[in-house]
Amino acid sequence: MTAPTTAPPPGPASTAMVEVEACSRWFGDVVAVSEVSFTLQAGVTALLGPNGAGKSTLLRLLCGLVAPARGTVRVLGRDPRRDIEVHRDLGLVPQQETVFDRLTALELVETCALLRGVADPRDAAAAALAAVELDPGDRRHLPTYSRGMRQRVKVAQAIVHDPAVLVLDEPLTGLDPRQRRHMTDLFHHLGDRGRCVVVSSHVLEEVERFGSDVLVIVQGRLAAEGDYRAIRDLMDDRPHRIRIRTDRPHEVAGRLLAAGTVLGLEVTGPDAVVVETDRVHDLRRTVAVVARDAEAHLWEVAPLDDDLDSVFRYLVGR
Template sequence: MRDDLITLDNVSRFYGEVLGVNRVTLSIPPGITSLVGPNGAGKTTLMNLMTGLIRPTRGRIRVLGLSPAQPHRLFGLVGYATQFDAFPRGLSGFQFIYSFLRLFGYSKAECKRLANRVIDQVGLSDAAGRKVAGYSKGMRQRIRLAQALAHDPRVLILDEPLNGLDPLVRAETINLFRRYATEGRHVLVSSHVLHEVDMISDQVVLMSGGYVVAEGQIQSVRSEIQEQPVKILVHCRQPGMLASKAFEQDHVVEAQLLTEGSGVLITTRDADRFYRLLNHLALNGIDIEGVTPADDNVNSVYDYLIGGEERVSP
């Protein structure tokens, strides 16, 4: 097993009967990896699993060869900025980072030096003496980032790190990720908007409903998604005519009439073109009563992630 990878082998995590993530198998090389999916997709669960904040119900995780069950070894190498927006009470930004570093066992002088350096790095030098409780959302985001970066880790795991940042700070933060990645480190970033991270990512892991639905370099993820057939259920009064019209299209793979004769189940490789066809048919006299995506498919997830491209509805 390579020691420069983050590997998840058939990892599942359930919260009672609720699924967190299921059968996730990943191998993440150094560079920037984006974990993308809508809310509830399992991104945070996956990150918490990698950092040992929660344990897998099944499967095995290794971060650079280390088990997350050994935090005393793992966190020398890993920095994790969580999404939890709560801080120890009564501490200033500097005190927060300083106290955090003291827990690593560094000397006072070293903690002071590292804290000042990282606070400067995230652009919070002016606010370092103020209480974290009085910080704006963006500043709290940055101090969390500083806490993850403070001990100069080889693996950075950042849960929605760009949330709440203004454009200038966002650009600086992205540059920081790039710099870390070019140094051969792992930068694992989660986001629910693919546009936000696809330009900076070396690889993307697309998640939905606790499953990894696609992974790889961004170009291959795009083509993988586009090649996935998608099922659409159309309720109408002339299902036979609709099925025959649909089947004339090269992107329609299958048209299945419903037994009760109230509609047709279409399987297509290009949902957008099919929706345009439905519009056309509706204008030409086919009475369409309803259209429903019939499966929780990759394409719908992808549509959501890239910002919800509007579908043409009949």
């Protein structure tokens, strides 16, 4: 899989490529984004939030399609609303879909390449379509394409000029499972090549495939950012639930209670105990000693709520 290479690579990975500082945007009485701040470097970052949380507005702010009411947005050190040149290094896959009735996929992507000043727009368009597994020689007009094919055309036009920053709003909508896997691999390929890739989604399974770097937006505010496993570790007011599988669950449960490392527990089967604790590291040390003293075989110690689904439900419900 090869993405087009028409633009020079961006700067070092340690350099902030996207900077948002105290950014707010409202429409009438509706606050879409409120006091959001973050910085992004090269790699893939997932923007996660329920429908209506403000994800699309935030992405539009990054692309200069709307101006912040307060705060600042910088892409590659420039204001995307005022500096039109930054759009040569910026690619957008919008959530909305509009196709040109009389154009083929190649003609549309070639036109986008031409508008962005690509030296050889026809070859770049063919390469971009191939990168999303579409045939550049297909002479059908765009309205005859399936929804998933049109979605891939949108991705092709966004990468045709090899932008340093790629913004994708729900890009996997309409794709089948194999295409989703391919597209996710493409995003990671671009991130590994030093591009800053921002992907929005409200589907938890998709976000987990994009990677662990997550921005969680809830009701227009940034609820959390970073590795979602680290986010879970910072939820000190919510006990962790851990399943322990052993051949002597009652003996292990009793000894864990006596050790004082759990807040509560339940024997859930002939070989399983589920415990709640706010002392995860102490529990992991203690459970091995407890199993030894109980002459029990210890088969599994596994978290039940360290996944993205648990983190997301917690943040939305706070």
